[in-house]
Amino acid sequence: MSQNTVLRFSRADAPEDLVDGQWQNRTSVLDEYKTYLDDRWNEGCTNAWNLWEEIVPLGYRGSYQRVRAYLHKKRTLPRPVTARPPSPRTVAGWILRRPDTLTEAEQIQLKSVRTHCPELDALTLHVRSCATMLTERQGERLPDWLDAVRQDDLPSLHTLAAGIDRDHEAVIAGLTLPWNSGVVEGHVNRIKMLKRQMLGHAGFDLLRKRVLLA
Incomplete structure:
Protein backbone atom coordinates (compact mmCIF):
# COMPACT_ATOMS: atom_id res chain seq x y z
CA MET A 1 0.00 0.00 0.00
CA LEU A 77 -32.24 -0.50 2.92
CA PRO A 78 -34.21 0.77 5.94
CA ARG A 79 -37.87 1.27 5.13
CA PRO A 80 -39.45 4.65 5.90
CA VAL A 81 -41.60 4.64 9.00
CA THR A 82 -45.20 5.60 8.22
CA ALA A 83 -47.83 6.53 10.74
CA ARG A 84 -50.56 3.96 11.24
CA PRO A 85 -53.92 5.33 10.09
CA PRO A 86 -56.55 5.75 12.80
CA SER A 87 -59.25 3.09 13.08
CA PRO A 88 -62.88 3.82 12.09
CA ARG A 89 -63.87 3.61 15.76
CA THR A 90 -61.26 6.23 16.67
CA VAL A 91 -62.37 8.61 13.91
CA ALA A 92 -66.01 8.17 14.94
CA GLY A 93 -65.04 9.07 18.51
CA TRP A 94 -63.33 12.25 17.33
CA ILE A 95 -66.38 13.28 15.33
CA LEU A 96 -68.85 12.62 18.15
CA ARG A 97 -66.87 14.40 20.85
CA ARG A 98 -66.95 18.12 21.50
CA PRO A 99 -64.22 19.78 19.41
CA ASP A 100 -62.78 21.57 22.45
CA THR A 101 -62.19 18.23 24.22
CA LEU A 102 -59.88 16.92 21.49
CA THR A 103 -56.15 17.16 22.02
CA GLU A 104 -54.03 19.09 19.56
CA ALA A 105 -52.76 15.84 18.02
CA GLU A 106 -56.32 14.49 17.64
CA GLN A 107 -57.45 17.72 16.00
CA ILE A 108 -54.58 17.54 13.51
CA GLN A 109 -55.34 13.89 12.69
CA LEU A 110 -59.05 14.56 12.28
CA LYS A 111 -58.29 17.52 10.02
CA SER A 112 -56.11 15.26 7.88
CA VAL A 113 -58.86 12.62 7.66
CA ARG A 114 -61.44 15.25 6.69
CA THR A 115 -59.11 16.69 4.04
CA HIS A 116 -58.63 13.30 2.38
CA CYS A 117 -62.30 12.23 2.64
CA PRO A 118 -64.98 14.76 1.60
CA GLU A 119 -67.74 12.43 2.84
CA LEU A 120 -66.32 12.36 6.37
CA ASP A 121 -65.84 16.12 6.24
CA ALA A 122 -69.52 16.61 5.39
CA LEU A 123 -70.55 14.07 8.04
CA THR A 124 -68.53 15.89 10.70
CA LEU A 125 -70.26 19.18 9.88
CA HIS A 126 -73.73 17.60 10.08
CA VAL A 127 -72.99 15.76 13.33
CA ARG A 128 -71.66 18.86 15.04
CA SER A 129 -74.57 20.96 13.79
CA CYS A 130 -76.99 18.36 15.14
CA ALA A 131 -75.16 18.32 18.47
CA THR A 132 -75.61 22.08 18.74
CA MET A 133 -79.35 21.70 18.15
CA LEU A 134 -79.56 19.04 20.87
CA THR A 135 -77.55 20.85 23.54
CA GLU A 136 -78.87 24.36 22.90
CA ARG A 137 -82.50 23.38 22.16
CA GLN A 138 -82.59 24.87 18.67
CA GLY A 139 -85.40 22.78 17.23
CA GLU A 140 -86.33 25.54 14.78
CA ARG A 141 -83.13 24.73 12.87
CA LEU A 142 -84.20 21.14 12.15
CA PRO A 143 -85.78 21.78 8.69
CA ASP A 144 -82.64 23.53 7.45
CA TRP A 145 -80.48 20.73 8.88
CA LEU A 146 -82.54 18.08 7.06
CA ASP A 147 -82.25 20.01 3.78
CA ALA A 148 -78.48 20.25 4.19
CA VAL A 149 -78.24 16.51 4.91
CA ARG A 150 -80.16 15.60 1.76
CA GLN A 151 -77.80 17.67 -0.39
CA ASP A 152 -74.84 15.41 0.43
CA ASP A 153 -74.27 11.83 -0.74
CA LEU A 154 -74.58 10.26 2.71
CA PRO A 155 -77.11 7.39 2.48
CA SER A 156 -77.04 6.63 6.23
CA LEU A 157 -77.99 10.20 7.09
CA HIS A 158 -80.68 10.13 4.42
CA THR A 159 -82.23 7.16 6.24
CA LEU A 160 -82.09 9.11 9.50
CA ALA A 161 -83.71 12.12 7.83
CA ALA A 162 -86.52 9.94 6.49
CA GLY A 163 -87.18 8.60 10.00
CA ILE A 164 -87.26 12.10 11.44
CA ASP A 165 -89.80 13.16 8.81
CA ARG A 166 -92.21 10.50 10.07
CA ASP A 167 -92.23 12.18 13.53
CA HIS A 168 -91.30 15.67 12.47
CA GLU A 169 -93.35 17.61 15.01
CA ALA A 170 -92.39 15.32 17.90
CA VAL A 171 -88.67 15.65 17.09
CA ILE A 172 -88.93 19.45 16.92
CA ALA A 173 -90.70 19.44 20.29
CA GLY A 174 -87.99 17.21 21.75
CA LEU A 175 -85.30 19.58 20.50
CA THR A 176 -87.13 22.67 21.78
CA LEU A 177 -89.10 21.96 24.96
CA PRO A 178 -87.42 21.41 28.36
CA TRP A 179 -89.50 18.32 29.21
CA ASN A 180 -88.55 14.76 28.36
CA SER A 181 -89.68 11.19 29.00
CA GLY A 182 -86.58 10.24 30.96
CA VAL A 183 -88.50 9.46 34.17
CA VAL A 184 -91.00 7.27 32.32
CA GLU A 185 -88.21 5.40 30.54
CA GLY A 186 -86.55 4.83 33.89
CA HIS A 187 -89.69 3.20 35.32
CA VAL A 188 -90.09 1.06 32.20
CA ASN A 189 -86.51 -0.20 32.52
CA ARG A 190 -87.07 -0.97 36.21
CA ILE A 191 -90.18 -3.04 35.40
CA LYS A 192 -88.28 -4.92 32.71
CA MET A 193 -85.51 -5.67 35.20
CA LEU A 194 -88.02 -7.07 37.72
CA LYS A 195 -89.63 -9.19 35.04
CA ARG A 196 -86.26 -10.62 33.99
CA GLN A 197 -85.45 -11.43 37.61
CA MET A 198 -88.54 -13.66 37.73
CA LEU A 199 -87.41 -15.41 34.53
CA GLY A 200 -90.92 -15.12 33.10
CA HIS A 201 -92.40 -17.73 35.45
CA ALA A 202 -94.52 -15.39 37.61
CA GLY A 203 -97.81 -13.84 36.54
CA PHE A 204 -99.02 -10.26 36.41
CA ASP A 205 -100.20 -10.20 40.05
CA LEU A 206 -96.74 -10.94 41.44
CA LEU A 207 -95.13 -8.48 39.03
CA ARG A 208 -97.61 -5.80 40.18
CA LYS A 209 -96.78 -6.41 43.84
CA ARG A 210 -93.06 -6.26 43.22
CA VAL A 211 -93.38 -2.98 41.31
CA LEU A 212 -95.49 -1.42 44.08
CA LEU A 213 -93.21 -2.65 46.87
CA ALA A 214 -89.90 -1.90 45.12
Missing part, protein backbone atom coordinates in the same frame (compact mmCIF):
# COMPACT_ATOMS: atom_id res chain seq x y z
CA SER A 2 1.48 3.37 -1.02
CA GLN A 3 2.09 6.22 1.39
CA ASN A 4 -0.54 8.36 -0.40
CA THR A 5 -3.15 5.66 0.13
CA VAL A 6 -2.31 5.41 3.82
CA LEU A 7 -2.57 9.18 4.22
CA ARG A 8 -5.90 9.26 2.38
CA PHE A 9 -7.34 6.60 4.67
CA SER A 10 -6.06 8.34 7.79
CA ARG A 11 -7.58 11.69 6.76
CA ALA A 12 -11.02 10.32 5.86
CA ASP A 13 -13.82 11.88 7.91
CA ALA A 14 -16.51 9.42 6.76
CA PRO A 15 -16.66 5.97 5.13
CA GLU A 16 -17.80 7.61 1.88
CA ASP A 17 -14.45 9.37 1.64
CA LEU A 18 -12.74 5.99 1.25
CA VAL A 19 -14.55 4.98 -1.93
CA ASP A 20 -14.10 8.05 -4.10
CA GLY A 21 -11.98 7.68 -7.16
CA GLN A 22 -12.15 5.89 -10.47
CA TRP A 23 -14.65 3.25 -9.29
CA GLN A 24 -17.16 5.73 -7.92
CA ASN A 25 -20.19 6.51 -10.12
CA ARG A 26 -19.04 3.99 -12.70
CA THR A 27 -21.75 3.12 -15.22
CA SER A 28 -23.25 -0.36 -15.21
CA VAL A 29 -25.01 -2.43 -17.84
CA LEU A 30 -27.92 -2.55 -15.38
CA ASP A 31 -28.36 1.23 -15.08
CA GLU A 32 -30.91 1.64 -17.88
CA TYR A 33 -33.02 -1.19 -16.44
CA LYS A 34 -33.08 0.01 -12.83
CA THR A 35 -36.18 2.13 -13.36
CA TYR A 36 -38.03 -0.94 -14.65
CA LEU A 37 -36.79 -3.01 -11.71
CA ASP A 38 -37.82 -0.32 -9.24
CA ASP A 39 -41.32 -0.15 -10.70
CA ARG A 40 -41.72 -3.93 -10.60
CA TRP A 41 -40.35 -3.98 -7.05
CA ASN A 42 -42.95 -1.41 -5.97
CA GLU A 43 -45.62 -3.56 -7.61
CA GLY A 44 -44.64 -6.42 -5.33
CA CYS A 45 -42.38 -8.49 -7.61
CA THR A 46 -39.20 -9.06 -5.57
CA ASN A 47 -37.91 -12.34 -7.03
CA ALA A 48 -34.50 -11.65 -8.58
CA TRP A 49 -34.63 -14.57 -11.03
CA ASN A 50 -38.05 -13.61 -12.36
CA LEU A 51 -37.00 -10.00 -12.81
CA TRP A 52 -33.80 -11.05 -14.58
CA GLU A 53 -35.88 -13.13 -16.98
CA GLU A 54 -38.12 -10.10 -17.60
CA ILE A 55 -35.33 -7.68 -18.53
CA VAL A 56 -33.35 -10.09 -20.72
CA PRO A 57 -35.92 -9.79 -23.58
CA LEU A 58 -35.71 -6.01 -23.11
CA GLY A 59 -32.02 -6.08 -24.09
CA TYR A 60 -30.21 -6.69 -20.82
CA ARG A 61 -26.94 -8.57 -21.41
CA GLY A 62 -25.56 -8.61 -17.90
CA SER A 63 -25.48 -11.43 -15.40
CA TYR A 64 -28.18 -12.63 -13.04
CA GLN A 65 -25.81 -12.03 -10.12
CA ARG A 66 -25.78 -8.30 -10.87
CA VAL A 67 -29.57 -8.17 -10.73
CA ARG A 68 -29.60 -10.15 -7.50
CA ALA A 69 -27.01 -7.83 -5.93
CA TYR A 70 -29.04 -4.76 -6.87
CA LEU A 71 -32.23 -6.21 -5.35
CA HIS A 72 -30.35 -7.38 -2.26
CA LYS A 73 -29.32 -3.77 -1.67
CA LYS A 74 -32.98 -2.70 -1.90
CA ARG A 75 -33.95 -5.37 0.65
CA THR A 76 -31.39 -4.20 3.17
